[in-house]
Amino acid sequence: MSSFDLPRLKLPLTPAAARALKLGDLFLLDGDAVATVGMPTQKRMVSEVAAGREMPTPMRGSAFFHMGVSYDEVDGRPGRLHYVNPTTSSRFNGLMPTLIRELGLTSVGGKGGLSRESADAMREVGCVYFSFVGGASALLSEGVEEVLDSAWNDLIMQFRLNRVRLGGFGPVTVAIDAHGNSIYERLMTSAQARLPEILQALRAPISPVDEQH
Numbered sequence: 697m698s699s700f701d702l703p704r705l706k707l708p709l710t711p712a713a714a715r716a717l718k719l720g721d722l723f724l725l726d727g728d729a730v731a732t733v734g735m736p737t738q739k740r741m742v743s744e745v746a747a748g749r750e751m752p753t754p755m756r757g758s759a760f761f762h763m764g765v766s767y768d769e770v771d772g773r774p775g776r777l778h779y780v781n782p783t784t785s786s787r788f789n790g791l792m793p794t795l796i797r798e799l800g801l802t803s804v805g806g807k808g809g810l811s812r813e814s815a816d817a818m819r820e821v822g823c824v825y826f827s828f829v830g831g832a833s834a835l836l837s838e839g840v841e842e843v844l845d846s847a848w849n850d851l852i853m854q855f856r857l858n859r860v861r862l863g864g865f866g867p868v869t870v871a872i873d874a875h876g877n878s879i880y881e882r883l884m885t886s887a888q889a890r891l892p893e894i895l896q897a898l899r900a901p902i903s904p905v906d907e908q909h
Contacts, residue, residue, distance in 0.1 A: 702867055707759040709802040711822025715874040724866040725826070728844065729759035729805070733783040734855030737848065738791045745798040752847035753857050755799050762788065762806030763828070763836075764854035767843045774843035774858070780836055782828040784808040793817040805868060809880035815872050825872035827879070839865030 707727030730753060744751060763782040768775035785806035792810055795801065796817040804810065805826035818825065828836060840860050847857040871879045
């Protein structure tokens with residue numbers, strides 16, 4: 697269990713609860729989420745929803761994390777957790793708008809954010825993006841109580857649809873809210889606004905005094 701003194705959120709969220717969260721809010725997460733890092737997995741998910749089939753583990757209105765999960769297997773089922781490790785969500789930009797809309801996801805999590813197309817889908821559905829701390833596998837792993845089950849076990853462990861139970865998982869930041877506002881876009885806009893100033897400084901001649909230092 698995490699020792700951070702932060703508000704707690706229970707997953708899965710309702711669309712109304714997701715829309716009540718503010719950009720930049722920090723939380724610890726409790727409840728259940730489905731996690732995978734697999735590109736083949738998410739392509740299969742898109743194919744399944746296109747064919748009108750349900751996911752092999754409950755996902756409608758759920759929390760979905762771009763996060764690898766490693767654990768012991770006991771008689772073909774998940775056992776003791778080893779660790780979890782988030783991956784970069786933007787790898788899946790081409791797939792996420794479909795998954796958010798078709799599965800009615802109410803929260804997504806990972807590193808690095810998602811595209812404007814995904815943010816638009818999140819606004820329509822009532823879904824937020826939680827940013828996870830990069831390089832903090834040990835910390836995040838402390839907030840996972842157990843691996844409840846796994847699906848598509850023909851895939852390697854980290855690519856499976858692994859359903860985890862969280863208890864004080866985080867800290868996480870609301871980096872894209874359910875109204876389409878994105879911390880990542882704001883940072884990009886700010887960086888682009890400063891670019892001429894930065895380029896001008898780089899082009900400035902170096903004085904003799906500067907050269908001596």
